[in-house]
Amino acid sequence: MKKNAILFWSLFCSMTSLLAQTVIPVSGEITSNTTWTKNNTYLLTGFVYVEDGATLTIQAGTVVKGDKATKGALIVTRTGKINAQGTADEPIVFTSNETEPDYGDWGGVIILGNAPTNASSGGNAGVGVIEGGVDTPEGDGLYGGTNAADNSGVFSYVRIEYPGIAFQPNNEINGLTMGGVGNGTKIDHVQVSYSGDDAFEWFGGTVNCKNLIAYRTVDDDFDADFGFSGNIQFAFSVRDPEVADVSGSNGFEVDNDGSGSTTTPKTRPTFSNVTIIGPSGATIAADYKRAAHLRRNCEVGIYNSLLIGNYPVGLFIDGAATVANAQGGLLEVKNTLVAGPTELLKTTDAAFNIADWYGTSGWGNATSANTAGAMLTNPFNLDAPNAFPLSGSPALSGAAFSAARLSNAFFTPTTYIGAFGGVNTDWTCRWAKFLTVSTACTTDTDEANSNITEAQLLPTVVSDEATLNLSLAQSADVRIDLLGLNGQYLGQLSSINGFSGEQSVGIHVAQFDNGLYFLRIQAGAAVKVVKMIVAH
Numbered sequence: 393m394k395k396n397a398i399l400f401w402s403l404f405c406s407m408t409s410l411l412a413q414t415v416i417p418v419s420g421e422i423t424s425n426t427t428w429t430k431n432n433t434y435l436l437t438g439f440v441y442v443e444d445g446a447t448l449t450i451q452a453g454t455v456v457k458g459d460k461a462t463k464g465a466l467i468v469t470r471t472g473k474i475n476a477q478g479t480a481d482e483p484i485v486f487t488s489n490e491t492e493p494d495y496g497d498w499g500g501v502i503i504l505g506n507a508p509t510n511a512s513s514g515g516n517a518g519v520g521v522i523e524g525g526v527d528t529p530e531g532d533g534l535y536g537g538t539n540a541a542d543n544s545g546v547f548s549y550v551r552i553e554y555p556g557i558a559f560q561p562n563n564e565i566n567g568l569t570m571g572g573v574g575n576g577t578k579i580d581h582v583q584v585s586y587s588g589d590d591a592f593e594w595f596g597g598t599v600n601c602k603n604l605i606a607y608r609t610v611d612d613d614f615d616a617d618f619g620f621s622g623n624i625q626f627a628f629s630v631r632d633p634e635v636a637d638v639s640g641s642n643g644f645e646v647d648n649d650g651s652g653s654t655t656t657p658k659t660r661p662t663f664s665n666v667t668i669i670g671p672s673g674a675t676i677a678a679d680y681k682r683a684a685h686l687r688r689n690c691e692v693g694i695y696n697s698l699l700i701g702n703y704p705v706g707l708f709i710d711g712a713a714t715v716a717n718a719q720g721g722l723l724e725v726k727n728t729l730v731a732g733p734t735e736l737l738k739t740t741d742a743a744f745n746i747a748d749w750y751g752t753s754g755w756g757n758a759t760s761a762n763t764a765g766a767m768l769t770n771p772f773n774l775d776a777p778n779a780f781p782l783s784g785s786p787a788l789s790g791a792a793f794s795a796a797r798l799s800n801a802f803f804t805p806t807t808y809i810g811a812f813g814g815v816n817t818d819w820t821c822r823w824a825k826f827l828t829v830s831t832a833c834t835t836d837t838d839e840a841n842s843n844i845t846e847a848q849l850l851p852t853v854v855s856d857e858a859t860l861n862l863s864l865a866q867s868a869d870v871r872i873d874l875l876g877l878n879g880q881y882l883g884q885l886s887s888i889n890g891f892s893g894e895q896s897v898g899i900h901v902a903q904f905d906n907g908l909y910f911l912r913i914q915a916g917a918a919v920k921v922v923k924m925i926v927a928h
Contacts, residue, residue, distance in 0.1 A: 413433050413455075415457075416434050418435065421443055422441065424446050434456045436465060437464055441472070441528075443472045447473040448475065452479045456487075458498020466502070479823070490554075505543075506536070506542040506572060509536035511535070522534070522595060524559050524564065536595075542574025546579075552587075574599060583825065584609065585607040592604060592614050593616070601622065618648075619657040628666075628812075629643055632671075633680075641677075641681060660722075661693070662798065667698045680703055682705040683699035686714055693724045695795060705734070724797070730758075731763050768780065781812070789809075858924070862915075864915055871886075872887070872913050873911070875909065875912055885911070908923065
């Protein structure tokens with residue numbers, strides 16, 4: 393066999409390299425095309441605006457921190473663009489600059505565009521002022537316009553950690569705020585963690601989003617208002633049962649506008665394959681309210697989704713206008729399971745039998761008094777939430793994409809309801825972070841096995857060094873990561889330019905404690921995992 397000598401870089405060395413990066417403070421306005429690179433760390437000092445036709449490009453793997461004292465935040469105005477294209481292996485990370493980070497340490501990310509809204513400001517219908525106190529005399533905080541296809545850029549494979557600082561009481565910046573963002577914008581694979589306000593909020597606009605994670609949010613997970621009409625598929629939220637907001641914390645919160653008027657365009661988002669994992673346990677904060685609060689004349693559609701947790705209320709259709717929308721087919725909830733809330737279904741209209749409406753024949757809805765009725769693997773584990781359906785789970789089947797609102801090309805039809813159908817549908821792997829980076833990727837798809845025809849570790853019980861024998865069907869870049877017993881990511885061991893055929897890689901383990909580990913081998917799109925026992 394041909395052999396490649398592989399050097400192992402320890403986690404200590406990796407951390408030392410990161411600490412040696414240059415910290416570049418950024419403040420004020422970005423008015424010309426600018427690139428932030430991963431060999432530097434960028435510190436947002438105060439409100440930073442991208443404007444005047446400028447594009448801010450952020451390289452994959454770049455870390456951007458927000459300053460707490462000055463309420464650092466990044467605002468992409470209606471005249472600017474962002475090109476933040478991370479990867480699963482190198483996500484872009486926005487995070488706190490504090491030594492001991494906490495909820496609401498810095499502002500967050502705000503993207504503003506020229507798509508339609510029902511907001512108004514200064515007598516200008518369709519144009520609003522975004523919340524968070526970021527507007528300027530020049531109008532850098534304005535959002536909305538007439539271009540549904542407006543393009544604010546790319547925001548993909550990004551984590552936003554510890555955002556949501558309060559500019560004033562009840563005037564916080566969210567994790568990711570989207571105001572009038574058009575459907576020419578690409579937003580996918582975004583995680584908001586430990587937000588002091590909402591995780592995601594859409595103020596009007598038409599942008600479509602996929603693969604969103606709201607992790608341990610204080611206020612609402614997914615909040616839509618002021619005429620938002622985009623599509624969202626594959627969204628996942630996880631709540632800390634002891635943390636909620638005095639304003640009332642919900643999974644979904646959807647309004648047409650602040651007063652519930654008939655102003656158009658109506659708030660009419662379409663959500664499919666959403667898993668809301670709410671609070672559970674002996675101690676639940678009193679400020680938790682509903683898994684889904686649909687109110688103020690909204691026309692939302694929720695399909696193929698799971699609303700799980702011990703909320704006081706599950707699905708709440710609030711107000712006469714919202715009830716009328718439900719009765720008239722403008723508000724829909726189909727192929728959805730509500731499991732665990734104290735009151736599963738609620739409405740403010742005594743004449744509206746919400747149970748009969750929800751249970752309409754052919755809609756595929758269901759309820760369960762207990763969260764266990766969803767039969768998910770380990771959804772309430774805050775450190776490593778696992779919402780994969782177990783064998784026999786009602787979530788493994790029952791999805792439908794026959795609704796008119798799901799008929800466009802954006803939606804990927806599934807057989808399962810919720811954000812995950814099982815091990816082959818884990819879109820969080822390698823880029824999302826709960827207690828640690830999510831590495832619970834599994835490898836039992838045909839694609840995963842197609843290129844790696846052999847992956848054998850000799851010996852499997854290792855005291856100092858072992859040899860990993862690989863055989864590839866075709867040449868590919870090969871990456872080898874070390875995982876702990878519970879799938880936690882422990883670091884990258886090596887990477888090589890793999891060639892078609894047989895090769896071997898040296899694996900050094902002298903610095904690891906005794907125990908069971910896993911090597912995850914990735915060659916292009918192919919992945920395999922092999923077991924390794926360290927016994928010195």
